Amino acid sequence: MRKLFLAVLIVAVGLLMALPAVAQDDGLTFGMILVGPQSDRGWSQAHYEGGQYVEANLPGSQMLVFESLNSADAPETTLLQVVTEMVDQGATLIITSSDAFEEDTDVVAEAFPDVTFINASGDNAFTGEAPANVGNTMGQVEWAKLIAGCAAGLTTETGSIGYLGPLINGETRRLAASAYLGARYCYENYKGGDPAALTFTVTWIGFWFNIPGVTLDPTAEVNTFFDNGADVVMSGIDTPEVMTVAGQRAERGESVYGVAYDYAAGCDVAPGVCLGVPYFNWGPAYLDIATRVNEGTYTPEWTWNGPDWSDMNNPDTSSVGFIAGDGLSEENAASLDEFIAMLATFAEEHPDADGLPTAFGLWEGPLALQDGTVLAAEGEFVKPIEADNPLTIWYLPQLLEGMVGASE
């Protein structure tokens, strides 16, 4: 009896296999592999829209998307399977848009030497671990995080700021630290507070977004921040739980605020309580790479792209930006503009050299790590990145002295 069922299935399989395959277009076909959903209002959506920017600006280009490649949504699927499918569909450029794919990208790239791979946020092309067909790109979102931190430091009345971090690594530590530096500076210099009295607490949930049973529950963690006296919570994760909860709290009459992350429209979730959003604008970098791949002139490289200080929020020129939110008071908005101008001046005084940033604002001594290790002495700047030097911003091994929270 069961045999019959099987026979039916086999016949069905045979019939369907006989159907013609889908035809191919000319022009560049590129794959975009996302760790979260393409509509996550965060990291993954920013990449997805970067890909759409390429489609709109590079004639004939076509994007293939695979969203939510992660152990919770697609535990049975590997990067190799996805790349194989994309290459079969004609992709010659594959963007793996998360550091979660860093290792796999290298391995898979060796199997497809004719395809160019871009691993966003990774550094294997810088360190030389990657095969010859893998490049990296990242935005200097540290600047935007400094600004976001400043907005939080200006706004907090309780002197307690929460930072909801994802998992712990160099990238997430340096971003949290940037936010802290901004907050401390503005709390002291514009608000007149005692920097030692500022509480800046980091809680790590364990991944870029909520995976029940794997990560801590971000909703609960944000509530805990507020319950314990914080009045501003900054998001460091890919999804907008911080804004959702802050919005709910405000509706109940509490005066609390949130800072979004990752995605230009991040404030939309709860505009009234949003102090602003530091975000990535992947379009220009991806268009540049795609154009060169299409022309056959791209050589894989590592890039770390800064903002366009003349207009941080220019979609065609700036790789990172900051959009102030409605929650920011007029007075604080003015101070924030002053702060941004100061950073712009600083950046002009310290121009990139050989395509690498030479210094970030506020990353200036005396600075120490949580365990007391001196990061920069008085008057020194912390180096943005140097091969084999762990005491740089890129590889930041711990949180900074003054921050509360686990470093590892």
Added chain:
Amino acid sequence: MTANRTTLRVALLVAPILLSLLITAVLVLAVGKDPIEVMTAILEGAFRNSNAIAGVVNFWIPLTFACLGLVITFTAGLWNIGVEGQMMMGAVFASWAARTIVLPTPLLIPIEIVLAMAGGAFWGVLVGVLRVRLGVNEIFGGVALNALASVIVIYLISGPWQPPEGGSAQSTPPFPAESLLPEMSPEFPVSLLALVLALVIILTVYFALRGTRWGLNLKATGKNPRSALLLGVPTTQTALSAFIVCGAIAGIGGAYRVLFTFDSLRPLPSGGIGFLGLLVVLMVANHPLIAPIVGFVFATILAGSTRLRVVLQLDQSLAEVLQGFVVLLVLMANGLRGRILSSPRSSPEVVQEQPAPTTVTSAAEAASHE
């Protein structure tokens, strides 16, 4: 009369499959896609070349291990939802060996597989002890132990076993090449060893259940643990042994995931294959030979669904929805057949062969006295 009955049986066998295809098609239409394209994408994804077929086989192998393990626990009347965790612990133990032990491949692989079996058996025996000694129902024990196994895996990946450049909670560094299962050929990347092992296990389980005292003990314990105990069956040991053997077999499946599919340890290395195994075994009423066949169909859908997402932007969950409906409707059609055929006018010849699972609350019942 007989002809009618045969027609009815065939209808009740085909109808649930067609109906689940229909429901899936409606869902696809509802999101504005073409169901035929969906089917094409799945089948092309699964069978377009030898590489793709290897992809199907690579799902089928661990799924088969999960299924055969589950056949044993179901025979003993146990709902081993913990099979996912058992696969994961198999993967963890195999990963430990792959990371730690330096030996040539032919020596290392048997060690890895034995350790994987030990890991799966260890996680199985925990569920078993909770159930038969401490009275915690195996469904809840299993769910909790699955979660714990997952937590352990993530702890290892993001902690002690993280890559030197820091963890992203995504993967351990790749294992050394000597520790991995060799593939048959680049065109057909499947591990011959694992394939052979899967076939051996299928036959072993089949004959163990039919011809051994242990198999009969399992069957008696599953159908009525009280009576079995009074007839001299060591029901506690039998139930525990079912968990151990199931865990050991499922552990090999977990090892295959890390030693072949991923080449490293990943979060949730079992990939939901254990749950899929539960569905398969429920659907085939616990038959050790039919389970691998239906498992192949499910592996096809699973492997094909990657293409579904790339080509049609349709969520992989669609494939799971299809599989879920097939199993649900097949079970319900079984019931319908029983209802029609055992109506007063027909002879009482059909007795449903169900995997006699115990209900949620009969927790400490099995073998609590001994």
Added chain:
Amino acid sequence: MEIELQHIHKRFGRVHANNDISMKLRGGRIIGVLGENGAGKSTLMKILSGYQPADSGAILIDGREVDYHGPQAAIAVGVGMLQQDPLDVPAFTVVENFLYGQPPAMTRREARAKLAQISREFGFELDPETPSARLSIGQRQQLEIVRLLALGVRTLILDEPTTGISAQQKTILFDALQALSREQGMTVLLVSHKLEDVIALCDEVVVLRAGRLVGDKMMPATKAELVQLMFGQEIAPQERSSGHIGDAVLELDSVTIQDRRVRVESLSMNVRAGEVIGLAGLDGSGQEALMRACVGLINVAGGRVRLNGRDLTRQSYRDRMHAGLAFSAAGRLEEGLVAGLTLTEHMALMDNSRAMIDWPAARQLSGKQIERYNVRGRAEDRIETLSGGNQQRWLMALLPEQPRVMILEQPTRGLDIDSARWVWQLLLDRRAHGTAIIFNSPDLDEIVTYSDRIIVFFAGRFHVIEDASTATVDALGHLIGGNFEEAAR
């Protein structure tokens, strides 16, 4: 109220349980419904009380045909039935059990009052707040009777009500039934296979045999006449057996047992080879706990269990089986046989000498045992397709040939007289070869007939009757109600 049954038929598969039964029952009487197990009397009563529909036939009450579905409908026309295992909800208190099923308007307070009033009338003692799980069978019967009376029942059917209750409770029950029929003009139908009860209580009897009504008779009648009617022939009363009693095999040395319901304190006893020990007592008085403690299914809280001098106290059930004990439980398909397995598979399960099963040998052995034990069934049949008697025979066939001690819970439960005698024949054979037997039974007759020694239990206390030949059913009935002091006098 007058009830008339016309041409009632009921089949279960191939069994014709009620075959064209017609009868008229007049009101104000106690009518015994007699027949051996399987004669169809329970089926007929269930049809009359709405628990089962008849395949065909009619029920007339006071001349009007009724067609009801469900027991509630039967109660509405005045017919209520007290099942052998009273249909209460164990988790409910007495008053909840009483209230549940009464008209919706009745409040808890009214229920309590009515319960107290009816109980008082018949001398029942029912505490309204006790969960019925803690009541004895006798009390649960009383509760059901009170409940049915409160519902306005005019015809009360009782199915084997005297099984498993004490003599005192029986007296209260019988007094109540007599009051109901004599003073209130109710019809009482007493289903029983116990002739003494029927003779003591009934005004009239109807007799069923193999699904047919084979006679009715006004009382008084002698036991012999009733037996003649029931079996169609004289049945010689079972001889009291006696055999050679040897040395002690099983020794219980001040054994204390604590189980969920009962505590038995320091019981010492020697069971000798070839001896039959009958355990009497109401359900849960300690006799089951003792038997299960002997085979290791319950841990003893103190004392020692020895078999042939070997200490078994800490041994598992299986070890004790290997040492020479054999056990069979009361519920055959719950504890004993495995529904879903064939006769052969059961046989194969008993042989644990090898890892691989020799199926041909198991089949052959099964065939041999089927013949020897006269089982109506085939080796490849699943056990649940056999009748109760045949299941019991197969259970006997599975037991080891010559154990030291056999411990049997209600070995003839649910069997007809033929099967029961046949089972005892087998047991006595084994006993003749030196096997000691410990058994219990709610049927005091059985205990008196077969035991060499009797132990009576009441709420964990026990009383030993060293010479069973001095015991009578009536005396045992009083003992199981707890009147140990009286008996000692």
Added chain:
Amino acid sequence: MNEELLNILQTLVTSSSPLVIAALGETITERAGVVNLSLDGSITLAAAVGFIAAVGSGSTLIGILAAMLTGALVALIIVVADIELKQDQVAIGFVLTLLAASLAQFIGQSYTRVRGPELPFVSLTFLKDIPFLGPVFFTDHNPLVYVSFILVFATWWWMFRTRPGLALRAVGERPESAFARGTNVNRLRYIYTLVGGALVGLAGAAYSLSIKPGWTNPPAMRGDGWIALAIVIFGGWHPFRVVLGAYLFAGLRAISSAIQRSPDVQIPLVLINALPWLLMIGTLLLVSSGAIERLLRALPRSAQVWTRNILRSDPPAALGTRFEEH
């Protein structure tokens, strides 16, 4: 009273309300003798459907109704498969657990992170001014939290103080006796399974319309269905103990997350995720008969009786069994 503590407790009451509602729903279903194992899937599906309906209609009320209907529908499949088709409740429930979750993911796809209507926050006049209880239980909750309070008492009252409640319990304890008293056993099982399923659906709506608003992948309430099922067992099928169990569980969860925040405790972050599950096993161990008896033996005899009464957790005797009239 420490304000931070009040805040924490208030948040706790809010965030555990879906668990309370779902566990009460399952309690009702199991009291009638039916096991709805599908909770983890049906809550998720109801959350998705509820959210989509609320977005589509702009009304949270319609969202709630849609979610309840969804929960009831899943429950209906279980009870039909059980009563009409004689299929194992656990097997069907398990298949539905997976199927409903997948279905939710599929239909929720295009609603991921979409902003939708949310339930308002309400404080209860008078009650909110009671010291301690006011700020914790009666201030700034969404209406479903208050519904959960009412449900606890209503369920208890219905089960233990009304005539239909007697029938409900009897059907789960001893259906033959219920039948003998004119109760239509299977009809009641239909009704209460549907009612319980609808409450499970309501719990889903409480998540997607307030507690974890919106729809995400993976769904934010994954795993809570299993916890709700465990709470029913821990709660001994009694509404008061069930709600206690839910609060206890949420409280311990909050403590475990506070542990991470404490600078003195060095526990790897990921291991904290193990705590809810260890807690689940622990609570089940506590109420499982074997463990209790072992524990009790250590106590003096006088204390044994009442401890047993408090901890004892006997399931409805006919749970998971099928009833046929003849």
